[in-house]
Amino acid sequence: xxxxxxxxxxxxxxxxxxxxxxxxxxxxxxxxxxxxxxxxxxxxxxxxxxxxxxxxxxxxxxxxxxxxxxxxxxxxxxxxxxxxxxxxxxxxxxxxxxxxxxxxxxxxxxxxxxxxxxxxxxxxxxxxxxxxxxxxxxxxxxxxxxxxxxxxxxxxxxxxxxxxxxxxxxxxxxxxxxxxxxxxxxxxxxxxxxxxxxxxxxxxxxxxxxxxxxxxxxxxxxxxxxxxxxxxxxxxxxxxxxxxxxxxxxxxxxxxxxxxxxxxxxxxxxx
Amino acid sequence: xxxxxxxxxxxxxxxxxxxxxxxxxxxxxxxxxxxxxxxxxxxxxxxxxxxxxxxxxxxxxxxxxxxxxxxxxxxxxxxxxxxxxxxxxxxxxxxxxxxxxxxxxxxxxxxxxxxxxxxxxxxxxxxxxxxxxxxxxxxxxxxxxxxxxxxxxxxxxxxxxxxxxxxxxxxxxxxxxxxxxxxxxxxxxxxxxxxxxxxxxxxxxxxxxxxxxxxxxxxxxxxxxxxxxxxxxxxxxxxxxxxxxxxxxxxxxxxxxxxxxxxxxxxxxxxxxxxxxxxxxxxxxxxxxxxxxxxxxxxxxxxxxxxxxxxxxxxxxxxxxxxxxxx
Numbered sequence: 001x002x003x004x005x006x007x008x009x010x011x012x013x014x015x016x017x018x019x020x021x022x023x024x025x026x027x028x029x030x031x032x033x034x035x036x037x038x039x040x041x042x043x044x045x046x047x048x049x050x051x052x053x054x055x056x057x058x059x060x061x062x063x064x065x066x067x068x069x070x071x072x073x074x075x076x077x078x079x080x081x082x083x084x085x086x087x088x089x090x091x092x093x094x095x096x097x098x099x100x101x102x103x104x105x106x107x108x109x110x111x112x113x114x115x116x117x118x119x120x121x122x123x124x125x126x127x128x129x130x131x132x133x134x135x136x137x138x139x140x141x142x143x144x145x146x147x148x149x150x151x152x153x154x155x156x157x158x159x160x161x162x163x164x165x166x167x168x169x170x171x172x173x174x175x176x177x178x179x180x181x182x183x184x185x186x187x188x189x190x191x192x193x194x195x196x197x198x199x200x201x202x203x204x205x206x207x208x209x210x211x212x213x214x215x216x217x218x219x220x221x222x223x224x225x226x227x228x229x230x231x232x233x234x235x236x237x238x239x240x241x242x243x244x245x246x247x248x249x250x251x252x253x254x255x256x257x258x259x260x261x262x263x264x265x266x267x268x269x270x271x
Numbered sequence: 272x273x274x275x276x277x278x279x280x281x282x283x284x285x286x287x288x289x290x291x292x293x294x295x296x297x298x299x300x301x302x303x304x305x306x307x308x309x310x311x312x313x314x315x316x317x318x319x320x321x322x323x324x325x326x327x328x329x330x331x332x333x334x335x336x337x338x339x340x341x342x343x344x345x346x347x348x349x350x351x352x353x354x355x356x357x358x359x360x361x362x363x364x365x366x367x368x369x370x371x372x373x374x375x376x377x378x379x380x381x382x383x384x385x386x387x388x389x390x391x392x393x394x395x396x397x398x399x400x401x402x403x404x405x406x407x408x409x410x411x412x413x414x415x416x417x418x419x420x421x422x423x424x425x426x427x428x429x430x431x432x433x434x435x436x437x438x439x440x441x442x443x444x445x446x447x448x449x450x451x452x453x454x455x456x457x458x459x460x461x462x463x464x465x466x467x468x469x470x471x472x473x474x475x476x477x478x479x480x481x482x483x484x485x486x487x488x489x490x491x492x493x494x495x496x497x498x499x500x501x502x503x504x505x506x507x508x509x510x511x512x513x514x515x516x517x518x519x520x521x522x523x524x525x526x527x528x529x530x531x532x533x534x535x536x537x538x539x540x541x542x543x544x545x546x547x548x549x550x551x552x553x554x555x556x557x558x559x560x561x562x563x564x565x566x567x568x569x570x571x572x573x574x575x576x577x578x579x580x581x582x583x584x585x586x587x588x589x590x591x592x593x594x595x596x597x598x
Contacts, residue, residue, distance in 0.1 A: 011390065011391030015388050023385045026376075029374055065419065091371060091374060096372055097389065099365055100386065101357065198432075242470050263336075266332070268337065
């Protein structure tokens with residue numbers, strides 16, 4: 001008999017996720033267009049951000065790093081996964097990937113992981129550029145907590161990104177949805193500036209998204225005297241963890257339904 | 272003991288809906304499959320023939336778990352293609368072919384490695400298996416080149432390599448030689464025959480009649496979403512009325528002349544078609560009673576008459592069946 005596999009067994013989720021990370025890295029390295037958003041843009045963002053806030057207070061370096069860091073990281077982490085799924089449609093690789101025994105969610109998870117890593121590389125570049133421009137290190141009470149929260153913010157962005165990727169499986173018009181929400185999301189979750197500066201009625205909408213909580217927690221931890229929503233660091237952290245968990249559960253459910261839906265509709269080969 | 276029947280489709284129907292408009296959508300429904308019944312036995316090459324839009328790819332996608340039928344039931348390797356898709360997928364291979372469907376910025380080897388992981392090819396066998404399939408499809412020398420540098424034929428070979436990578440029990444091939452040069456197409460057919468020797472069952476759709484005739488143990492003809500015939504090549508020949516074909520060409524025939532030819536012994540079918548300035552009558556003949564000389568005698572009034580006999584080809588059978596269905 002020709003089968004080498006134990007029949008009826010799919011590969012482990014870990015293996016599929018790693019395969020997806022690996023392919024994402026290879027595609028990233030093979031395509032020079034990524035150099036601009038991931039390597040060159042953070043340098044420019046870092047310089048501009050530094051020039052904007054230089055001398056504006058004792059924590060100006062933290063503001064510069066947070067502002068430019070988020071600017072260079074959020075899009076890549078949040079939308080990279082969705083965009084890569086759209087690319088699967090364009091390449092015609094969505095059909096063979098869905099037809100493989102591994103659930104497509106693992107493929108998306110792999111891309112999300114790589115996007116988090118590449119986003120963090122961008123954040124790292126911003127940090128180095130701002131520090132080099134200032135000639136001094138930022139004033140941080142707890143640098144380790146700051147770095148950890150930075151990574152955590154990336155994961156909260158990624159959790160929204162996974163759900164967004166499902167739209168790209170669902171329909172070839174997902175880019176339309178993304179373009180509508182892109183800057184509203186950027187402003188509405190506090191990537192640009194704290195959400196409390198926005199009209200009060202927008203706050204409940206903002207709190208639906210995990211990055212809003214995580215970014216508020218990050219500002220609490222890095223800027224002494226920061227007020228934010230006023231309920232403190234602990235509540236922000238718990239809110240971020242809770243909403244992220246909800247998004248991950250949602251992603252799992254959404255992907256199951258979306259995979260079923262696209263097989264019913266038969267639009268996997270459309271692009 | 273594996274079951275002898277590897278594909279069993281019962282009354283499979285598939286309707287596609289396409290929508291136009293944004294606020295006021297106009298829905299168009301197309302019935303791609305209209306109740307298909309089909310069985311494929313283990314170890315055979317089963318060919319599915321049909322004109323463009325007949326529903327071949329739709330049926331292939333349903334059987335390979337990429338589409339859900341609107342109604343009806345299909346079992347592959349004893350598993351329901353909808354409810355047990357997860358268990359079925361590691362055991363089947365699918366080659367849809369074409370220019371797309373590959374990660375073109377990375378190498379052939381990397382494409383295969385990615386899918387080897389998604390298909391769960393054992394880690395200790397992965398590298399050797401990738402080398403083996405690359406060798407088998409003749410891509411060893413190009414293994415580390417980016418797919419974007421590949422010709423259409425090389426991409427088709429890579430599709431095939433991906434399809435057999437995880438050693439499927441059943442392989443779906445959707446027009447595997449389309450776009451290939453004659454040499455590559457011949458090598459692909461050789462590979463398909465070799466797979467059968469390895470115990471793989473093959474479900475093949477093709478436009479090329481000679482390919483179906485050369486490869487397939489059994490065939491089905493799909494027309495307008497329905498199977499109009501299924502049998503061996505010899506059986507299909509009998510179905511359309513004979514192993515022998517006589518072609519007659521002249522500058523036009525009277526209706527009475529065509530009727531005279533139709534009444535000759537053993538003539539089961541007469542098809543007339545324009546052939547440049549001339550008219551060609553194609554006679555399908557079941558027995559040896561009527562010879563080319565008999566036909567010549569029946570049309571003696573024509574001075575410029577060309578009569579020739581040849582064996583009935585699968586293409587004749589196919590055209591008869593599809594034309595019959597269209598009428």
